[in-house]
Amino acid sequence: MLTALSIRDVVLIEALDLDFGAGLGVLTGETGAGKSILLDALGLALGGRGDSGLVRHGAVQAVVTASFDPPTPALAAMLDENGVEVEPGEPLLVRRVVKADGGSRAFINNQPASATLLREIAPRLVEIHGQHDDRGLLNARGHRALLDDFGRCDPADTTRAWATLRDAEAALTAARAEIETAARDREWLEHTVAELEKLAAEPGEEEALADKRRSMQRAEKVTDDLSAIEDYLDGSDGGLAKLRQAARVLERVAEDHPALADALGAVDRAVIEGSVAEERLREARFALVYDPRALEDDEARLFELRAMARKHRVQPDDLAALSADLSARLQRLEAGEGGVATLQATVAKARAAYDKAADALTARRLAAAKGLDRAVAGELAPLKLGAARFRTVVAPAAPDNWSGAGKDRVEFEISTNPGAPFAPLTKIASGGELSRFILALKVALADQGGAATIVFDEIDRGVGGAVASAIGERLARLAKATQLLVVTHSPQVAARGAAHLLIAKSNDGTVTRTGVRQLTDTERREEIARMLSGATITDEARAQADRLLEPDDIALPLPS
Template sequence: MLTQLTIHNFAIVRFLELDLRNGMSCVTGETGAGKSIAIDALGLCLGERADAGMLRHGSDKAEVIAHFNIENNPNAQQWLQANELDMQDECILRRVITSEGRSRAYINGTPVPLAQLKQVGNTLINIHGQHAHQLLLKPEYQLTVLDAYANHRGLLDSTRQYYQQWRSLHAERQRLRQAQEQRQARLQLLEYQVQELDEFALQTDEFTAIVAEHTRLANSESLLNDSQFCLQLLDDGDDVTINQLMKKVLDKLEPLGELDPSLKNIAQMLQDARIQIEESHYELRSYLDHLEIDPARFSEVEIRLSKAMELARKHHVKPEELVEKHQQLRSELQELSAADERLQELTVGLQQARDEYLSSAQKLSASRQRYAEELSQQISEQIRQLNMPDGRLEIVFHPQETPTPTASGLDLPEFQVSTNPGQPLQSLAKVASGGELSRISLAIQVITAQRIATPTLIFDEVDVGISGGTASIVGKMLRQLGQSTQVLVVTHLPQVAGHGHQQYLVAKHNDGQQTETSMQLLDESMRLNELARLLGGDQITSNTLANARELLISG
């Protein structure tokens, strides 16, 4: 339950600290005093949208803090534990808004995103707004009301999950089908291209090797002639050779090293050079022994080189990148070839997903129809007590020849009502007046509130359009609800306020410079005066006080 609400610099509230109790608490005050400000502030703690316009004039920031006792709220405890935000038996929500329009949210002192505020808020409190009777005219809201009463969250979740799975498969199949014609043309081209590259079968780094071999074969005569010339100069010639000259130099220089040791190093260098010349001579002779002029091989290499360059131009890549391009085309061909198989898989999977969805949706429909009858009966009984003695409401399901799958199932329920004897059932929008719609909406909210496991319920001026004896019955209904849960009611009706276990007064003060709103818990004497004011206006008489005392006693 909500135990404390603290508000700083929000709207026209400078500071307000409100301690709340069990049972039914009523909030009253003059028109324009700001009876709903506390609820608006509480909405911030539950993740509602914030903006800088909510700040009190001249303030740098606004802050709202809500304390909840969750000792008997296992849903909230489990959520907090699952999100590592547990704090034993208390949950503290805090929201800060700055003058720049930024906001920060906290749960038990830990910064959190707004989505988490909303999630935990659903386990702590349920707010019924003054415009709920207008929402009741919308088919989707009627469905939400029925589902809230039936409390079949598991069926709703499974139906939504199967629907999303079916929609995902359906969208994928649509994409594949739409691309099928283009895919076939691309597939034929790829098959030809990959086959051509497969037949050519260029290997990694082969092109570089081909270029090198082609260069060697194309210049084989020059290589042969010039290599033979070099071999003659080194040591094979009939005339003077390099090796012979080096030998002569060493024959002269080595003895000189005995005369001058500084020449020994030069002689050693020449000796090393002569060894290198002899090794080069040997390697060059070996090269010439293996060098062949092979016109047939040259023709083969030239043809393969030309083909590689032709394919590279064809695929707009460098010849060195042709192997990588081949792999890319082969992978794309495999993917496109697998698309047809995927289409077949999707057809089977889509049928299975649809069957699973229909099975879940049909179970959901059966649950809705069962609870619709029960809810219709309870609403009818309640509205008869609310000065509609001949009122009757039924939840009607419209049959569909080909139901359209949706995330919420296959049903299109409609709330139909008859308010006068002999009048046929018709949709709420066609039959109910504003006052009747308000009473029907209130009856529905009270009934569904009893089914929702939320420890705190707030009714924000849901009694608009209700007066007199009907208002007294509404007060009794809300008080009865307050026996089992915490109920906070913002009202302008003394007949409702008189049934509260306690009552708070909202007042607006103006010192000529600033306006401020306050809220205080009334003792019995103050409460009598406030009920008398609600009954008779600012002029409080002995009669209005007596009437107020009767209302309070009857409460």
């Protein structure tokens, strides 16, 4: 809901701060007082064209700030996706600045935003219905959703069936494309699969072969050295044999002198360490076995793996997966039309399910259309549109336009005169008729929600008396569910307002200004009397204003 509007230096408005409440707010004033300026300012805040002509003469810039209730979770999420942070429970502030030299800036909660974003969020905040409006209810793209809401036509089953059908069709298309591609490459595929299967590469095999090759290459280099070391240590003339001989001799004489005993201990330790060294050498020789034939075989296998990997532009470890993938492709190709036939059956089944769900949705929409037509028809006669006819067209959409929302094209059409053909609202309705048709639709669709604030600009143009009273009554009924702001010349409509704002122009001899103020009960009576009688307010006009302002206990229900 719009809670406040602040305007600075817009055309004839120098400074204006307005507060708005729930229910029906009416704005009146003499012709030329500047009512359109107020709506232009609100439109600017909601992303309208930033024309420098809106800047008051002599001012540097024009600034409009609109304050709204805290945004809904859906709107908050939309703002967050666009980089605008919104604190939970905080009001939404939309500000637009237009400079006299042409540039403009936009802000949401004091954070820079684009005018495009303002235009995207505007329909969630305010609906502005004027005589030349081509959005909202007049945009056929939204008619299907409005009808679904009115008739509670839930498209969930159709949406699920559509998703299943699209998945099945995508699988069939992919299978056909794969078979077509594979058929072109069949000879290559058969040769490659045979080649890979013969190679029988295994994951990790390349690394294992490389490690084994490195070990054997090292063994080749150290074999001679290991043999020489063994000769030095082992054998009858080896170092260990001579150390053991020395130890036996020292054992016989060790008691003759302490130094000999120490020497014996040292030789014993040397024998022990030498034995350890001898054992470790044997282990090394066992580990570093050099077999020229085995080395040659391993190198051949390693080079074969790497060559095959380069050929197919994969890593050696991926050759096994490549073999499995190409084998599967060859099997699918060999399965041929059998697999495609299965997928075709799946598509046919999914299409039948979609057709069934979409046809059921169409039936519900046709029933809802009749109900909506009756509801709108009941509103036309009181609005001086008794000769007009309204219909909701539910027609088959082109197959290319089928979707999860069904197969239907929905559009609201009218015929303004008996025998005249039906056509979209905007093509045949005059300005006043258009506004009243919009009101009839809004009343019929009252339970379906929409923007929290609706603005009607001169919806009562060209009508009076009973028609104006009917318009006022319907506006008051709508205002019980949503905030309405109405620019009006009709006293019957003005009298229905919960709040009454007067727009007036003043001139101090130099500068002309437009101002707005909320009227007291007494002032409101005088303004309605002026609207009834003109420049000279008569007692009779005041009495008639009092009758219009009397509480109306008659509350007709909104159409169901």
